[in-house]
Amino acid sequence: MKGSKRGKMLLACLVSMTVLAGCGSGKSDDAGGGKAKDAEQAKINANGFPIVNDNMTVSAFAAKFFANADWNKIRLWTDYEKKTNIHVNWETVQTETLKEKRNLLLAGNDYPELFYASAFSRSDLLKYGKQGVFLPLNDLIDKYAPNFKALMDKYPIIAKGITMPDGNIYGLPTVYDPEFKSVLYGTPWVKQEWLDKLGLKQPESLDDFYNMLKAFKEKDPNGNGQKDEIAWGAVGTTGIVNYLRGSFGLNNHGTSNINVDTDPETGKVRFIPTDPRYKELLQFVNKLYKDGLLEQDIVSVKSTEVDSKGMEGLIGVVDNVDPVAIYNQKGYVGLNVLKGPHGDQQYTAYGSPLGNIGMFVLTDKAKNPEAMIRWMDYFYSDEGIKLFFMGWKDETYTEGANGSVDYTDEIKNNPNGLNLDQAIGQYLIWPGGYYPGFVKQQYFKGAEGLPTSVENAKKAEPYALKQDQVWPPFNFTQDEQSELTTIQTDIDTYVLEMRDKFITGNESFDNWDQYVAALDKMGVKRYVEIYQSAAERYAK
Secondary structure (H helix, E strand, O other): OOOOHHHHHHHHHOOOOOOOOOOOOOOOOOOHHOOOOOOOOOOOOOOOOOOEEEOOOOOOOOEEEEOOOOOOHHHHHHHHHHOOOOEEEEEEEEHHHHHHHHHHHOOOOOOEEEEEOOOOOOHHHHHHHHHHOEEOOHHHHHHHHHHHHHHHHOHHHHHHHOOOOOEOOOOOOEEOOOOOOOHHHOOOOOEEEHHHOHHHHHHHHHHHHHHHHHHHHHHHEEEEEEEHHHHHHOOHHHHHHHHHHHHHHHEEEOOOOOEEEEEEOOOOOOEEOHHHHHHHHHHHHHHHOOOOOEEOOOOOOEEEEEEEHHHHEEEEEEEEOOHHHHOOOOOOOOOOEEOOOOOOEOOOOOOEOOOOOOOOOEEEOOOOOHHHHHHHHHHHHHHHHHHHHEEEOOOOEEOOOOOOOEEHHHOOOOEEEEEEOHHHOOOOOOOOOOOEEEEHEEEEEEEEOHHHHHHHHHHHHEEOOHHHHHHHHOOHHHHHHHHHHHHHHHHHHHHHHHHHHHHHHOOOOOHHHHHHHHHHHOOOHHHHHHHHHHHHHOOO
16 A cells, blocks of 8 residues: 555555455344344344355446456356355446446436445445435444454554444445555665665665665666666656655655645644645755656656666666566665655655445345345455455465465466466456455465565565554545535645646746645645544544
8 A cells, every 4th residue: 555556556456355254143223224134034144154045136236357257157256156145146347437337327226236346435435325325334344244343343444444424334445454564565676786786775865865866877787888777767756755755754644645644743734735844855856857867757758668668677766566576677675764854764655554445335225235244244254365366275276284375377377378367367356456355465466465575564664654643545524525526626636736847847946935825725724624624533
């Protein structure tokens, strides 16, 4: 969850689902889902399998990726049907058309009993929850989802992050295991061979960092007699800015709410993009850009262009996952967390363990919500995640004596020329990263699980925010969301636009006061007040 990097994670293709065998009994009242019935009457088994004694069919809508086979025939779901006695009739769409199709179903009252991997926003969860279209899950979780409940008890940020201001939970999330450090954070990667050749140590300060990049650019570390090295290679300026936020004392609650944190002096919410420390950060990055130490087309460069340079071994610092995974370039190590001009040395460029919280939603058309919560809860267990990600022992994966698992050769080196996503996508649905679940290191085969990534995280850990310091994305009341909708998009867009202009020199820092004044006119004061209210609710 490395802030902006989360979108780039290879794991984005690998969300792990943990699910524990559901258990619970007794009556669920209307607050738990409206249609809740006595478990015996509904013929729901309190624990174990099958979940229901009589076969039942449920309608469901989901987003999927091209690598997945037909969900109505894919083995994950056909095997799980035999285990549960629950047949799910899947309607799936590609992620590119998800939002449009999802909204059409809701607008036309033609929606299914459950939405899976449909990525509802927080505002949509509250909106349709208030309308009664989405069922409150609180009581259902208490009675029929002991495994997910155990996770909420262990990690309070989950319950706080998925509970709406009205006190209800309307969706189940993707959760990144807080113990899986290398999926949560890790610094950019530096080419150790270049450091060694130039006799440089890892940078400790901003000056060291500048001098290292300058040496990469000017001293021909690849030894080909040409100045073709890219000191810092990346798409966009987000990576370099985020890497340095903690060195300037910014984002002391992480990057889930990217433009706000707590002002150390007042204890109130601070709007970061107008803070003097943020201005200093941009001035430093502008110096890097002006002196040619960043990719000169960093604002407009395409990822394919950066990838091409990366695969040629021309990039000194890579702002992505381990280059061995994306560029087949070995020998990169994690950068140090740098000490800033005011003595700050903290790594803050990551969000909370919570991914999308609207990945499993039950609607008011659900005939047996108790059964479906149990159905989902299995995939928050160790057994469930193992099935979800690895499949079947000796068929899709092998297991070592110490419990370690790996895909079979047929999956890793498919005889039909399929890549990993395509090969495993004939059996399982994880390729693409869209589903509720629990991302656990033991079953995670993406780049963040590599030993090098684990070491990178260990290096950053002493400087990383503690779990109780990190904010998840805030949930807002309907009134607050209504106000934010009118001002937030313009403010956030302007902040990003001006960040790039200041960095590239297309806007002079002499005009900083005008920039601040423009944000004031856009309503930044009210923006901060709304976030202050949300922060106070979260603190309670």
